[in-house]
Amino acid sequence: MAGVLSTPPAAATAAAGTVDHGSIQQRQLVPLLMKLKWALWKRSYRKNVGKLVGTIIGVLYATGGLVGLVFTFLGLTLWSGEGTMFPTIIRGLGAVTVLAWLLIPVLAFGVDDTLDPRRFAMFPRSAKELQPGMFAAAALSLPTLLTVVAVGIATVFEVIWLLAFGAGAVWVALALIVLLPANLAGIALCLLLPRAVFAHSASRTSSRSGRELGGMVAMMLFLAAVYGISLSVQGLESLDMDLVREWTMIAVTVLAWTPFGALFAVPMDLAEGQVLAALLRVLIGAATIVLVWRWWRRSLDRSLTSALTGDASSGTAKVTSLVPRWATASPFGAVMGRSLRYWRRDTRYLAAVAIYPLVFVFLAAMGLVLEEARPMMLVMAVLMAGLTGISLSNEIGFDGPAGWVNITAGLDARANLLGRIAAIAVLMAPAAVVVTALVPLLYGMAHLVPMMVLGTLGLMLTGWGVSVVVGVLLPYPTSPPGTNPMKDKSASSANAFLGMGAASLGVFVPQLPAIGLAAWGVLGGGLLIQGLAGLLSLIIGIVVLWVGVRIGSARLDARYPDLFQKVRDHL
Numbered sequence: 082m083a084g085v086l087s088t089p090p091a092a093a094t095a096a097a098g099t100v101d102h103g104s105i106q107q108r109q110l111v112p113l114l115m116k117l118k119w120a121l122w123k124r125s126y127r128k129n130v131g132k133l134v135g136t137i138i139g140v141l142y143a144t145g146g147l148v149g150l151v152f153t154f155l156g157l158t159l160w161s162g163e164g165t166m167f168p169t170i171i172r173g174l175g176a177v178t179v180l181a182w183l184l185i186p187v188l189a190f191g192v193d194d195t196l197d198p199r200r201f202a203m204f205p206r207s208a209k210e211l212q213p214g215m216f217a218a219a220a221l222s223l224p225t226l227l228t229v230v231a232v233g234i235a236t237v238f239e240v241i242w243l244l245a246f247g248a249g250a251v252w253v254a255l256a257l258i259v260l261l262p263a264n265l266a267g268i269a270l271c272l273l274l275p276r277a278v279f280a281h282s283a284s285r286t287s288s289r290s291g292r293e294l295g296g297m298v299a300m301m302l303f304l305a306a307v308y309g310i311s312l313s314v315q316g317l318e319s320l321d322m323d324l325v326r327e328w329t330m331i332a333v334t335v336l337a338w339t340p341f342g343a344l345f346a347v348p349m350d351l352a353e354g355q356v357l358a359a360l361l362r363v364l365i366g367a368a369t370i371v372l373v374w375r376w377w378r379r380s381l382d383r384s385l386t387s388a389l390t391g392d393a394s395s396g397t398a399k400v401t402s403l404v405p406r407w408a409t410a411s412p413f414g415a416v417m418g419r420s421l422r423y424w425r426r427d428t429r430y431l432a433a434v435a436i437y438p439l440v441f442v443f444l445a446a447m448g449l450v451l452e453e454a455r456p457m458m459l460v461m462a463v464l465m466a467g468l469t470g471i472s473l474s475n476e477i478g479f480d481g482p483a484g485w486v487n488i489t490a491g492l493d494a495r496a497n498l499l500g501r502i503a504a505i506a507v508l509m510a511p512a513a514v515v516v517t518a519l520v521p522l523l524y525g526m527a528h529l530v531p532m533m534v535l536g537t538l539g540l541m542l543t544g545w546g547v548s549v550v551v552g553v554l555l556p557y558p559t560s561p562p563g564t565n566p567m568k569d570k571s572a573s574s575a576n577a578f579l580g581m582g583a584a585s586l587g588v589f590v591p592q593l594p595a596i597g598l599a600a601w602g603v604l605g606g607g608l609l610i611q612g613l614a615g616l617l618s619l620i621i622g623i624v625v626l627w628v629g630v631r632i633g634s635a636r637l638d639a640r641y642p643d644l645f646q647k648v649r650d651h652l
Contacts, residue, residue, distance in 0.1 A: 110206075114214030118221050136223065143227045150231060154238035158245065167242050168349040169333050171235060175267060175345025176336035178228065182271040183278070183341075201385065212378055219272045228271060232264050243352055256351040259359075266366060267344040273373045280380035337362070340369035412493050416500025417507075424508055427562045429479060430472075434508060440465055441516045448524055455524045456603075459533065462520050466513035466537040467588055469505070470544015474584040475577070476501050477556040477637075478648045488645060494637035498630055502545045513537050528608060532599060535615025539595060540588060542622025546629025547587030553636040555580040558648045591625050592618055 126133050157167045201211060219225070239260055243253045336342040344366035350359035408414035424430045441462060448458035476498075477484065487497060517537040521529045557577045589596070595618035602610030637644070 110210060111214040111217050114211070114218045115221060118218035122221065140223065140227075147227070147230060147234065150234055154234065158238055158242050167238075167246070168353065169330065171239065171349055172337045172342055172346045173333040174235065176333070176339065176342030178231070178345075179267065179271055179274070179341040182224075182228070183274045207382070207385075209378060212374075212381060215381075216272065216276065219276055225268075225272065228268060232268055236260060236264055239348060243348075248352065248354055252352055252354050256348045259351060260348045263344050263347045263363075263366075266370065270340070270344060270366070270370055270373070273370065273377065277373050277377035277380060280377050280384055338365070340365055343369070412496035413500045413503070416492070416497055417503045420501045420504030421507065423479070424504060427479075429559065429562065434472075437465065437469060437509075437512075441520075445520050445523060448520070455526070459521060459524070459526070459529065462517055463533055463537050463540065464589075466509075466517055467540025467544055467592075468585065469509045469513060470541050470588060471548050471581065471584040472509075473501060473505060473545060473548035474551045474580050475556060475559065476549075476552045477644050478552075478559045480648065481559060481561070482649050484641075484645045484648065488641055494634040494641070495630065497637065498549045498633050502549065502626075502630075505545070506541075510538070510541060513541060529603075529611070532602065532611040532615040535612075536595065536599060536618045539615070539618030539620070539622035540592060542619070543591055543625045544584070544588045546622070546626035547591075548584050548629075549633035550629045550636075551580050551584045551587070553633045553640070553644065555583070556644050556648050558650060591621050595621055 126136075153170075154167075157170060240257065243256050243260075333342075337346040343362035347359045347362050347366070350356075350362065408417055424434060444458045444462050444465070448455040480487070514534055514537060517533045518530050521527060521533060557580065595614050598606075598610060598617060599614035602608075602612075602614050
């Protein structure tokens with residue numbers, strides 16, 4: 082890349098009669114960056130069968146979607162004989178397309194920009210010079226091709242609709258004139274928005290902590306959307322379709338006045354004779370493109386600078402004591418304090434905590450929507466609370482290269498393990514108890530609260546005991562701290578698969594007697610049997626935790642240097 086960006090063309094140097102040590106001309110930079118993007122794209126598929134297969138499957142699904150789009154538009158135009166819903170559908174699909182380009186790559190999958198602007202920091206090029214070429218290179222992708230085809234299909238049917246159902250020759254002519262420019266401007270906005278966001282994330286204005294938090298928020302929004310869609314599907318039978326249609330029309334109308342839907346709505350406005358609305362939307366769309374372009378350039382400038390001066394720090398952190406004030410000043414307190422900081426600051430830990438509130442809300446809502454599903458939701462709530470314990474199943478691996486501190490300091494193995502367990506207990510146990518007590522109350526099953534609370538505590542204790550054993554028997558290297566949860570590669574190893582499987586199985590096998598007794602109590606054994614089942618689960622959990630800590634401590638004392646060698650390097 083250094084050669085192509087800095088070596089002048091031979092013809093230019095020969096014409097000048099001197100050796101020019103400057104860079105290539107601006108007009109040649111655009112095709113050059115496009116070639117670079119094409120080369121990087123092809124290289125990404127070399128010896129990567131998984132990515133190739135995934136891309137082929139994705140293209141097949143997208144092709145099916147395009148075929149479905151054609152038949153949908155046929156039904157809304159030629160087959161319907163009226164076409165009254167077509168303008169609304171076009172406005173809605175246009176806004177959804179722009180939103181998808183912004184949200185899917187940035188929030189759902191956490192992908193990176195292929196042409197990271199920081200990689201160009203060493204070359205004598207400004208953001209203003211790089212920007213046109215990077216924009217053109219952004220068009221070289223399968224999503225862009227599929228979007229262009231989809232917009233092309235919509236354009237064809239817009240022409241058909243205008244000729245068949247347009248209100249007045251003048252309005253139809255105006256709509257046909259602006260149709261192609263408006264749709265092309267919409268595609269340009271689709272390309273610009275993710276580019277600007279990527280450049281902003283690479284600049285100094287986006288600190289490491291901000292990017293890590295962004296990855297967490299991305300994952301939470303994605304899961305919340307999935308759960309929301311699932312709940313909506315479950316409640317379709319009870320929905321008032323007229324009310325749904327009315328709210329859909331309102332949402333489309335609002336989106337058409339936002340930067341996301343304004344450009345694609347302009348031709349339909351003109352076809353309906355709404356000249357003022359069309360002009361206002363043109364101004365909204367044009368202003369959005371200009372502002373996003375300037376934001377992108379400013380972020381490019383800052384990312385080029387930050388690449389030379391160093392990445393932004395997460396800010397000035399307040400210096401506090403490692404041992405919490407309410408804990409004893411001992412190795413146990415120090416380990417617990419350090420672990421609490423990990424759970425609060427490290428996205429690898431935070432992701433494990435943040436997902437549970439969403440799951441519990443989903444389970445509670447599912448039971449409220451479907452009354453017949455309430456027993457299963459109660460069981461799932463207890464099981465999910467119990468599975469929080471397996472978050473400790475690779476504690477040695479999460480330490481990574483920092484594990485040498487524990488070895489050289491001669492940290493007591495028992496204090497090392499108990500401090501980690503105490504940290505997760507402080508975070509998880511109160512919330513799990515509240516949830517498993519609140520959900521039965523919401524369902525009108527208050528008599529199940531004692532059994533569920535005791536059973537939850539028993540499962541959590543069992544999970545902690547099993548996890549500390551698995552963690553010292555099958556540690557595996559992890560991705561470095563701050564890794565986006567969507568890009569964590571640590572679960573790809575055999576030890577990760579075996580460790581998580583063993584920990585998950587180990588939570589439930591010791592609890593089988595308590596689970597059987599609880600089933601008897603719920604099916605007819607009465608409150609006494611239910612209470613005994615919860616108490617038995619708690620006792621089993623205490624025993625498993627005690628045995629697990631003893632085994633884990635002995636193993637850690639004997640093999641800590643060997644375990645450290647397995648996890649000393651991050652993935």
